Amino acid sequence: MASDSVHLPLITILHHSIIFLLLFKLPSCLSSNPTYSNCANLISCGQIRNIGFPFWGGNRPRECGHPLMELICENEISYITINDVKYQVLDANPDSHTLKITRQDYSIDLCQPNQASTSLNTQLYVYDSPYNNLSLSYGCTPSEFLPPNYIPCNRTSGETVYSQFGSLSPVSCKTSVVVPVPLSLQEIDSFFQVYRAIKEGFVVRWIIGVEECDKCEKSGGECGFEGPSQQTICYCRDVPCPNFSPDDTKAFPGTSDIG
Template identity: 35%
Template sequence: MNSSVFSFLSDFVFLLLLFIQIPSSLSNDDRYTACRKDFVCGGGIPVGFPFWGNGRPSACGIPELELKCDHEKNITTMNINKVAYRVLEINPEFKTLWIAREDYLAGLCPPQFPSSTFNPKILEPVEGIRNFTLIYGCEDAPKTIPGPRTFNCKIKDVDGQSGYIKEGVNGPGECNRSVIVPVSDFPPWNTPVFEWNVETLKGQLKTGFVVRWKVNMDLCGECSTSGGVCGIVNDTNQTTCHCPDQSSGSKPCAPPAPTPIPPPGMHSPPEISL
């Protein structure tokens, strides 16, 4: 190939790659503009920090609090410790999330069997939550378990294996798997224990439960008052204040520099027309 043609093509490719990368780098640096956008899905309440996702980059929220939006169904979901949850309500005033496990919305036989766990530094169940254990893959349910609390599921491609429900946090015992699920402690769970059954639990799992996010929002109030927007530093996951001048830091945004006023008696010289 002619050296001049090769040189021209090399320069062209370099310039093309440069222009492709510039918008990306600018969007990453422009955290203030990006984090000013709220997360909105369907008719839900717009939310900002500590959440991110759906147009809000990771610098806008806590890593564990990514929200996803199914725009066709207007459904908000999130993953917490490898478990998918439907977000039913977000209350920024009380810092609470009302969530329900996606895998149990269709019944008690999910394809995977992870228990519900939470990072205590980020999320905590509110008062009024009760844990139940779903136990799977038993040859026979214990005779001490009432019939209304037993069910059948396919485990490891084996049909008709028995499962049963126990209140509290329990292991699988002689069975195959156990899954711990929290439910809200409101009716019918305030009825006598002997009255609840499998159908009751199915309904409660669809109703969901409430957790509270444990994120210090003190800086965010000062940041917002100063004209900034709250976010995090990706490398350290520390709360920071993104400012209109695109700077970030642990303090509120600095006020704009005042416009200098000339001292009395000093005026701009008159224009001289020629």
């Protein structure tokens, strides 16, 4: 009898301890997915506000956006690199999935570009409105076959840049860079007019993962990308998101010049 009076409380204590431990562990199973929380963060930099998927950067980790779509904030100015060309982001509209961008190199100096033509990764972006192709050619040898579209770059050295609509480089030039310009540009022999047109920028629309992300957000999740497969993934608070089945299509980098 004495033995029962000793062991019964121990059994009761052990029983209660097991229940306590199960209840203590339960919240860790139901706690929020940290990736879900991180991907709920939006990017804001200067005039660019509240930008999320498919971009990452700042307080949005890499897994929250496409690997090639990092937004970088420098001195409250947003930049993005597309096909090795750095662009300043002038405007961003998540509702229409558009960015207005301008080449960072030409915003500094019309005569010292990085020698890469403007091109888009067509798996990620498309042009949102029509533009003209403008070729700026450097190291040209003046000839009677070229119209007088020379823009002075350096009056001291006599350096010039030759401008023409289209994307073909004159054979008498060392290199040419193709940039999109508004259809309103007419005076391509004017340094100021060409510089202002390029500075105005152009609008691109991102197309990667748009439909999949819409499904994800409607199911209560946050969008991201899954590793090397570059496939849209849906991060949920606690459990796999219901009603989300991303398309089997996977995005792979592609390149297309203006045209």
